[in-house]
Amino acid sequence: MVARITSQMLMHTAxxxxxxxxxxxxxxxxxxxxxxxxxKPSDDPAGxxxxxxxxxxxxxxxxxxxxxGDGLAWLSTADDALSAxxxxxxxxxxxxxxxxxxxxxxxxxxEAIATQLDSLKASLLATANTKYAGxxxxxxxxxxxxxxTAAYASTAVPGSSVERRISPTATVRIDVxxxxxxxxGATSVFALIDQISTDLRAGTDINTHLTxxxxxxxxxxxxxxxxxSRYGQLETTKxxxxxxxxxxxxxxxxxxxxxxxxxxxxxxxxxVAYQTALAVTSRALQPTLMSFLS
Numbered sequence: 001m002v003a004r005i006t007s008q009m010l011m012h013t014a015x016x017x018x019x020x021x022x023x024x025x026x027x028x029x030x031x032x033x034x035x036x037x038x039x040k041p042s043d044d045p046a047g048x049x050x051x052x053x054x055x056x057x058x059x060x061x062x063x064x065x066x067x068x069g070d071g072l073a074w075l076s077t078a079d080d081a082l083s084a085x086x087x088x089x090x091x092x093x094x095x096x097x098x099x100x101x102x103x104x105x106x107x108x109x110x111e112a113i114a115t116q117l118d119s120l121k122a123s124l125l126a127t128a129n130t131k132y133a134g135x136x137x138x139x140x141x142x143x144x145x146x147x148x149t150a151a152y153a154s155t156a157v158p159g160s161s162v163e164r165r166i167s168p169t170a171t172v173r174i175d176v177x178x179x180x181x182x183x184x185g186a187t188s189v190f191a192l193i194d195q196i197s198t199d200l201r202a203g204t205d206i207n208t209h210l211t212x213x214x215x216x217x218x219x220x221x222x223x224x225x226x227x228x229s230r231y232g233q234l235e236t237t238k239x240x241x242x243x244x245x246x247x248x249x250x251x252x253x254x255x256x257x258x259x260x261x262x263x264x265x266x267x268x269x270x271x272v273a274y275q276t277a278l279a280v281t282s283r284a285l286q287p288t289l290m291s292f293l294s
Contacts, residue, residue, distance in 0.1 A: 067164040074174035081130040082224040100207035121193040138178030
């Protein structure tokens with residue numbers, strides 16, 4: 001039996017086809033205007049999920065990049081401070097060698113050297129209290145204003161450190177153990193210089209302090225070596241971070257962005273198809289007497 005095709009059936013079918021064609025045209029126009037393949041999750045649920053994952057990874061990578069930049073600044077400041085401290089200690093050593101020649105020095109000469117040592121000690125103490133962004137780089141997590149007090153005591157909390165997360169699985173220490181670099185209290189390098197200065201004024205042989213001075217220089221250089229190692233790790237991670245950032249941006253573009261030339265071509269094709277459908281529908285569905293009676 002042949003089904004009867006009515007004018008109303010033709011009209012509904014034509015309307016459905018026109019609506020589909022118009023919807024496709026509107027989608028292409030939106031893509032051409034925004035240059036985005038996904039304007040709402042329902043456009044592509046799988047693509048939208050992938051886009052959310054990629055953007056979450058990008059946000060995490062951006063935070064890691066910020067942490068790396070902050071860490072590099074901390075370590076650079078620490079390296080400069082330790083370099084300055086090493087220079088001071090080399091000058092101290094030279095003065096100790098000079099002052100150890102007590103036979104050729106009169107009290108005024110010994111006093112002049114002692115005064116220089118006092119000045120160098122003050123400079124070294126100021127270096128040990130170097131800060132970055134308002135925080136002492138040799139005091140760990142301590143909230144004290146200075147890493148070392150006037151009595152040369154370290155204010156750092158034992159075992160504390162300042163760290164930055166630079167990847168999902170890695171953190172890097174960015175401060176320096178002030179006690180390891182300069183000692184603490186009576187065993188600090190500051191107390192050592194004080195003792196040298198006192199002995200020099202008293203006319204006591206200070207040659208015996210050379211070994212301790214050399215040990216203090218070695219301690220400072222040891223911490224500087226550790227700072228350099230961590231700085232290199234951050235530099236390597238920074239390069240990797242930048243490479244990953246480029247890769248994620250490429251992935252995001254593949255999921256979210258459209259090929260504009262391709263979309264424009266499809267848009268022009270769809271516009272022709274829609275105009276053709278309108279013309280064909282208007283000719284095929286001519287008004288009949290029933291249209292006026294209904």
